[in-house]
Amino acid sequence: MPGRSSIMPVISFNSVDSALSSLKTCQVSINTGIEVTTDVALALTEHEGGSEEVSNMEDLMLNYVSMDRELEQFIQAVDDVTNQIKQERPERMPDLKALVDKRFNELKNLNNFEDLLKSDKFIHFKGQLKEMKKQVGAEPHNESTSANELDEDIAVTQSQRNFICPITQREMECPVKNKVCGHSYEEEAIIKIIQNKHKQKKKARCPVVGCDNGDVNQNDLSADTTLRRAIENHKKYQMR
Structure with a gap:
């Protein structure tokens, strides 16, 4: 029979999987916020709202894009840590929170504002505003x-x-x-x-x-x- 030292503990990640599922529902809320912000910004542009109002919507969109990015990075941090633990199979359960926080901070340190401006969701948002401005600008007023x-x-x-x-x-x-x-x-x-x-x-x-x-x-x-x-x-x- 194999010795006691050769028997590796089985670490359950059910709670981690459940937490990840909850986090992914947050993405749905963020996407809803992005859709609502887009609709409001387009409505303002369509009805010739003030540039300050539209600019506020752009700032709000950047906030949503930033939240979406950090949520993705946190989910990636959890995935990275759990995959590492599954491969290494430690003898005792490590401090998951500390490991995830460390990995999350590593990912966040790579962030910069320019990346938000180049993100697909913000570029798509700006493109839709541009198309709406074209439509409004093509209409006669006098x-x-x-x-x-x-x-x-x-x-x-x-x-x-x-x-x-x-x-x-x-x-x-x-x-x-x-x-x-x-x-x-x-x-x-x-x-x-x-x-x-x-x-x-x-x-x-x-x-x-x-x-x-x-x-x-x-x-x-x-x-x-x-x-x-x-x-x-x-x-x-x-x-x-």
Whole structure:
């Protein structure tokens, strides 16, 4: 029989896994905050809100992006420490909190403000604001009501084709934008295509005719809030 010293203790990480699950629910709350902040910033821009108000939304977005980054780093710190312990299999349970805090601080020390400005979520936010500013800037302000209505009709007709999903051929309700090629699709439709192709161990091509993007992944997709607002405004205009 093997000696007592050869029997390694079994360390349970159930509580750690439970804590990680709770932390990941916090990410949902942060993402909700990002979506709400984006909607408010776009609404302010659309209705020509003051630059200070929009700037406040940008600062708030940076705070959310910072929280998201630190939460990701804390989760990574926990993963790094638990993986290290599982590999080394120590004889007694180490001080997990101290080890995680040490690893978390190492990761945080690599942070800088410029990284926040270059993060995908903040760049996406600024891109949507830029698109909304273009839309607002293209609208006439000094013409008669009838001329405005005529221009509005033309603008709606020209942009309406962009509201149609290239997959379903119906007006989109939850559009997502592909950050690789810039095309937008109905979220459910494009995800279904990606999943079906991956089951066949194939790459999903962008369904837009003429697009050379031959490898569409879910990680490439992000909510196209600007387009969604344009579609909603178009529906309101039709009701009028």
